[in-house]
Amino acid sequence: MDAQAAEEAAHGGATSLPNPMHQFEIKRLIPLELFGFDTSFTNSALFMVIAATLITLFTIYAMWGGKLVPTRLQSVAEISYEFIANMVRDNVGTSGMQYFPFIFTLFMFVLALNMLGMMPYSFTVTSHIIVTFALAAFIFLAVTAIGFWKHGIGFLKFFVPAGVPAVMLPLLVVIEVISYLTRPLSLSVRLFANMMAGHTMLKVFGAFVVALGLLGGWAPLAFMVGFTGLEILVAFLQAYVFAILTCIYLNDALHMHH
Amino acid sequence: MAGAKDGRNKGARDDEHFRQRLDELGERIGKARGASPEVTPVDAESRGRALGQALRLATELVVGVGVGGVIGWGLDRALGTAPLFLVVFLILGSAAGILNVMRTAASMQVKGPLPGKDLGPDDDDD
Numbered sequence: 001m002d003a004q005a006a007e008e009a010a011h012g013g014a015t016s017l018p019n020p021m022h023q024f025e026i027k028r029l030i031p032l033e034l035f036g037f038d039t040s041f042t043n044s045a046l047f048m049v050i051a052a053t054l055i056t057l058f059t060i061y062a063m064w065g066g067k068l069v070p071t072r073l074q075s076v077a078e079i080s081y082e083f084i085a086n087m088v089r090d091n092v093g094t095s096g097m098q099y100f101p102f103i104f105t106l107f108m109f110v111l112a113l114n115m116l117g118m119m120p121y122s123f124t125v126t127s128h129i130i131v132t133f134a135l136a137a138f139i140f141l142a143v144t145a146i147g148f149w150k151h152g153i154g155f156l157k158f159f160v161p162a163g164v165p166a167v168m169l170p171l172l173v174v175i176e177v178i179s180y181l182t183r184p185l186s187l188s189v190r191l192f193a194n195m196m197a198g199h200t201m202l203k204v205f206g207a208f209v210v211a212l213g214l215l216g217g218w219a220p221l222a223f224m225v226g227f228t229g230l231e232i233l234v235a236f237l238q239a240y241v242f243a244i245l246t247c248i249y250l251n252d253a254l255h256m257h258h
Numbered sequence: 259m260a261g262a263k264d265g266r267n268k269g270a271r272d273d274e275h276f277r278q279r280l281d282e283l284g285e286r287i288g289k290a291r292g293a294s295p296e297v298t299p300v301d302a303e304s305r306g307r308a309l310g311q312a313l314r315l316a317t318e319l320v321v322g323v324g325v326g327g328v329i330g331w332g333l334d335r336a337l338g339t340a341p342l343f344l345v346v347f348l349i350l351g352s353a354a355g356i357l358n359v360m361r362t363a364a365s366m367q368v369k370g371p372l373p374g375k376d377l378g379p380d381d382d383d384d
Contacts (some may be wrong), residue, residue, distance in 0.1 A: 175353045175357060178350055178351055182321045237310050
């Protein structure tokens, strides 16, 4: 298929609706190849850079001068700090506060990516499972490493449920290990599925508005207004869930109880 | 002397006046509260949270089966025992998925006495 035909298919001809999956397409902005790997700077990478830059500028600018009575922007920064600090303290305990910088960065990054995705014509990085899986896999490996580092080989006891007859143990340990291995996948699938499903829905209903025109387009338009609000809530909620589950996994590794 | 007494009287009068105004304000606030219908801002939020919980439970179950299947498939490929391990690990994966769902549901439970019970879900009654 040549490029023009693809473009036409993506935006739909006069008869067909636009392709709702077109928004998830990865485009190479600066083609690049390192050691035989395709390391092009893509639109996905661009939005990650934008998110990281925005968070950095926001936190630095908001806390510039750091007044005792905070300005509006400063109190936003302070609220997000306290929100995550309380989350870590409640779920991991005070011993978990040394991991606070990571959790805070993680939450702000996912939140910024989700919220940037809500802007028209932008790209939602978290709607790609490879991105969310890379984040979740890193968390999983790091948390497991912390568990072994804190408890040594005794961390393996985490997979042995208490108060179970010895006959059942081999079976239950295997089930516990599988249950542990599902963590990175369920963490990444949840974020990716929520973001992709929501954005696909928005695009589909957006296409309905255009297709039904001035006469019938108002009903899907009204739905879209409400659904956009819900999507913003989901964008926040999923960033929150991602961070809080990281806290829970960290707590398991540090204190070893389910 | 007279001036000081006057001042005290004046202060008392101001106090009374102030209290009267405060009462009036309280009445007006009460009226305004009564006039506007009771709004529940938690509704949309709780609905969003419920949706999130439902999706979370669903993914836990599906992912458990998926991970079990992938492990079984990998073992079969490595050992050439197809489809023995695939079947075994699909079942174990389902068990792990259900275990995950139960743990997740338990963590979602409201920390308080269940209806018809005097103990919270985490308490033991023996």
